[in-house]
Amino acid sequence: MRDVEIVGVGMTRFGKQEDRSLESLGRAAVVDALNDGGVTSNSIQAAFVANVLGGGQVGQRVLFRAGIESIPVLTIDVACASGSAALHEGFEAVASGRHDIVLVLGVEKMSGLFKGGINLQREDRESRLGLTMPGIYAMVARRHMFDFGTTPAQLAAVSVKNRRHGLANPRAMFAQEVSVEQVLESPAIADPLTMLQCCPNADGAAAVVLTAGDHGRAGRPRVRVLASHLVSGTSLRRQVEIDRGDISRRAAAGAYEQAGVGPADVDVAEVHDPFTIGEVVSTEALGFCDAGDGGDFAASGASSLDGSLPVNPSGGLMSKGHPVAATGVAQIAELTWQLRGEAEGRQVPEARVAVAHTVGGGVAELDGVASVVSILAAA
C-alpha cells in the first residue's frame, strides 16, 4: 500500500441555495480543490462522486462542467456515509496503485426536494408510523438516558458547543450562538430531541484531491491519509442495544488498526452529529471517552475548541447543515485545514492527528447502515 496525501480541498458554503443547481455547487467545489492543490483538470485519473438525491449520473454531469471527462467516474450512494465512502474508494484506488491522482467529490442539492414528498420506490410503512430518522435517534437518546443517566442538558451541550464552533466557519449555514436553555426550549421534534438538537438539510459540495506521495504545492504543510475503513451492518432497529454505536465502533477499530494510532493520539475530530445524541454515542464509539460518558464528554467542555479533544471544530452538521453526500467530504476538507494550520478562527493548536467519522442509514425499512472512519495526519 502506498502513502496517500491530500493535496487540494474545496468546499462551497453549505445552506439553502435554491438559486444554484447541483452542477453549479459541485463544479465550484471541484474547481476550488484543483486550484487549492495546484492540480490541472487533465491530471485527474479517476473520480469518485458521492450523491444520494441528484437523479442519476451526477458525477459525469458535474465533472464535465469542471473540465473533467474521459476518465472513470463513479457515483456512489451509501446514504449519509456517501461522502466518506467516496473518500474511502479514492484512498483505496491511490493506495493500491490503481491511480496516482484522483478526485473525490460529495455534492447534494436538497432545497425544494421534499416539497412533494420523496418518491421512494416502495411504501415506507415505518416512516409513516413515525419511525423517521429523528424518531430513531430519539429512541437512541431515550435508551442512553435510561442506561447511563444522560441528561437533556448534556445532550443540549453538544448543540451549544457545535453552534459556537460554527460561528467561526464562514461556510456554515448557521452563525448563531445558542444556550442550553434555548436548545431545550426549542420546539420538540421527537422527544427528547428538540429542534435545535437536529441538523438542518442543506445544499452544498466539497471536494478533495488525493495523490500518491507528495504532489502538493511546494512549501505547504503536507497531509497524509493514514487510514480509511468502511463497514456495513444492520439498522438500529434490528439491534438489541441501540445506544452503543456498534457499527461506528467496528469502523473505528479497523481504522485505528490500519493507521497504527489510537484514540489517545487524536488531536481533533469531525464526528457525525445529525442529532445531538449522534455525537454523544459516536464519541464513545470512537474511544474518545468511555461508553456512557459521551454526555459528560460534551458538557464538561472536553470536546470544545479549547478542550482536550476538540470535536467538530467546523460546527458539525449542526451548524453547517447536512447536504447528505457532501458531509463526509466536507469533514475531510475541515480536517485538512486544521492539519495545515489554516482553520482561521477555529484552529486547534498543533493538530497532528485527525479523525473523520460518519454513519449512514438506519431509516425504517432501510435495513442497512454503513460507517466510515478515516484518519489523517500532518506528514
Place this chain on the structure above:
Amino acid sequence: MRDVEIVGVGMTRFGKQEDRSLESLGRAAVVDALNDGGVTSNSIQAAFVANVLGGGQVGQRVLFRAGIESIPVLTIDVACASGSAALHEGFEAVASGRHDIVLVLGVEKMSGLFKGGINLQREDRESRLGLTMPGIYAMVARRHMFDFGTTPAQLAAVSVKNRRHGLANPRAMFAQEVSVEQVLESPAIADPLTMLQCCPNADGAAAVVLTAGDHGRAGRPRVRVLASHLVSGTSLRRQVEIDRGDISRRAAAGAYEQAGVGPADVDVAEVHDPFTIGEVVSTEALGFCDAGDGGDFAASGASSLDGSLPVNPSGGLMSKGHPVAATGVAQIAELTWQLRGEAEGRQVPEARVAVAHTVGGGVAELDGVASVVSILAAA
C-alpha cells in the same frame, strides 16, 4: 495485478414482476451466484452493487436479506452502465489485491416506477421537447442512414436476430420470433425506430462472484476476467458525429490493450442494444466490423448464433428487457455460461473469448455518458 476469475453467477428472470420487491429480486440473484460458486455468504469480503432507481442504500438492503453484512458495500450508479461499472470495481478490487473474493450485484425494479412520472430533481427541458432516449437514438439512426446508407431493414435485422436468440433464454422477458416486416410495421416510437426496435423496461437482478485465482467448484470450466475498462465522456448531443460510438470505441481500445487480445480473437459478445441502432453502432465501435458496416453485419447473419461472431446470444436487452443496473451484470452471467459451455439452446460452439459492452447515459441534460468493455476468457 492478479488474475481474476468468475466462480459463480446468478440471474433472476427479467420482465415485469410487480409482485416482487427490489430486495427479493436482488436476494435471489445473490443466493444463486453464491450457490453456483459454492461460496458461503460469510466469505464475501466486499460487495459492489449497481442500482439506479431504488431509492437509497440498495446494497445493504438487499445483501442483509442474503445473509451478508458487516463488509464494505457500495451502491454505484452510472446509468445503463451501472452493472458493468460495478463489475469493473469488483474486478479492480480483486486484481489489485484489495480483496480476495467479492460480490457484484446489479438489481433494478422498474414496474410501476414511472406511473407518476420520474421525480427528477430538476426540470428536464430537453426531454419535454422530445429529446428522450428513443429520440436521441433515432437521431443517431438517421445520421447513420445518411452517412453510410444503412437501411431500415438492416436495423430491423438486429431486432429479428436478438428476439430469435431470446427464444432459447428461459430468463428473457420475451419469447417471440418476429420478422423484418413485423418490426418495421410496429408502431413508430421515434422515427425511424419502431416499437419492436426498442427494448422494454424490466425488473430483474444478476450477480457474480469474483475471486483471485481459482476458488471455484472442482472440475468445472474456469472463467477469467482478462480486462474491464471504464471510460466517461460527454453526451451524444455534444458530439459532432453522433453515429460513431466514440465512447464505446475508447472503452474497447482500453479493454483490448489490457487483455492482450483483439476483435479477431472474440468468439461471442453481449453488446448494449437498447435500440437496434445501438447494437449497429457498438459492433462497429468494438471492431467486429468496419465503421458504417454495422447494419450489414447484422443483416448478413454474421452476428447470429450460427454466424462468424455471435452477438447477444442471450437475446440482448431487446429480448431480455432492460432492468437498468442489472443489465451489465446479466451480460457477464450469460458470457460465463457461454464460456463454460452451459448456455443450453443458445451455446456458441467452442467459445473461448467473450466481450461484454454497455454504454450508459446520454439523456438530454445528463451531460455524462460512460462505457465499460470487459473481456472474459475460458481459463
